Amino acid sequence: GAGVSQSPRYKVTKRGQDVALRCDPISGHVSLYWYRQALGQGPEFLTYFNYEAQQDKSGLPNDRFSAERPEGSISTLTIQRTEQRDSAMYRCASSWDGFNEQFFGPGTRLTVL
Amino acid sequence: AQSVTQLDSQVPVFEEAPVELRCNYSSSVSVYLFWYVQYPNQGLQLLLKYLSGSTLVKGINGFEAEFNKSQTSFHLRKPSVHISDTAEYFCAVSRGGNTPLVFGKGTRLSVIA
Numbered sequence: 001g002a003g004v005s006q007s008p009r010y011k012v013t014k015r016g017q018d019v020a021l022r023c024d025p026i027s028g029h030v031s032l033y034w035y036r037q038a039l040g041q042g043p044e045f046l047t048y049f050n051y052e053a054q055q056d057k058s059g060l061p062n063d064r065f066s067a068e069r070p071e072g073s074i075s076t077l078t079i080q081r082t083e084q085r086d087s088a089m090y091r092c093a094s095s096w097d098g099f100n101e102q103f104f105g106p107g108t109r110l111t112v113l
Numbered sequence: 114a115q116s117v118t119q120l121d122s123q124v125p126v127f128e129e130a131p132v133e134l135r136c137n138y139s140s141s142v143s144v145y146l147f148w149y150v151q152y153p154n155q156g157l158q159l160l161l162k163y164l165s166g167s168t169l170v171k172g173i174n175g176f177e178a179e180f181n182k183s184q185t186s187f188h189l190r191k192p193s194v195h196i197s198d199t200a201e202y203f204c205a206v207s208r209g210g211n212t213p214l215v216f217g218k219g220t221r222l223s224v225i226a
Binding site: 004030031033035040041042043044045048050055056059091093095101102103104105106107 | 117149155156157158159162203205211213214215216217218219
């Protein structure tokens with residue numbers, strides 16, 4: 001596609017439910033990153049992949065958060081047993097080369113009631 | 114570990130006036146530096162980047178930034194702003210290669226007619 005796409009754009013869920021957020025990177029991009037952005041803050045790193053391999057998941061806040069990229073393209077970020085503190089904008093980015101220019105998607109706004 | 118400090122959370126400026134958005138970073142290794150812009154309800158867009166070479170970097174929309182290694186700064190400047198420059202601006206740093214970005218908290222630029 002022309003750019004990074006994310007779905008859904010908005011997600012409202014009740015506390016305790018599981019949610020899955022999808023990221024479709026720019027075709028051919030090797031690396032895919034997940035960030036979380038709270039209101040009034042900059043994006044904070046969660047995890048990233050090179051191809052299908054998860055390279056670093058040190059930013060995932062706890063074991064309710066997981067991510068996968070099974071075929072080295074589309075990625076899913078899953079949050080189990082959501083809590084109100086999980087409410088934020090979740091952003092995905094992809095990059096092609098070692099110059100690390102990351103292209104960002106529009107984000108998914110998650111609201112946990 | 115790396116960190117980024119954006120010294121001003123909000124900067125109001127009159128149209129056609131110059132502006133400088135300040136960014137300082139901390140890192141024990143060489144870094145790459147970036148400025149991203151986020152327009153309302155849109156994703157992050159790269160304004161400019163410093164990888165190596167000339168310390169004065171020119172980006173899109175008339176913005177430029179200067180890398181100052183001794184002061185560990187990467188301030189963003191524009192000689193004459195437009196209403197359309199109203200947005201949130203994020204400074205970011207990385208170690209290079211396909212590694213995650215570390216963002217500052219952002220500076221909200223408001224251009225007043």
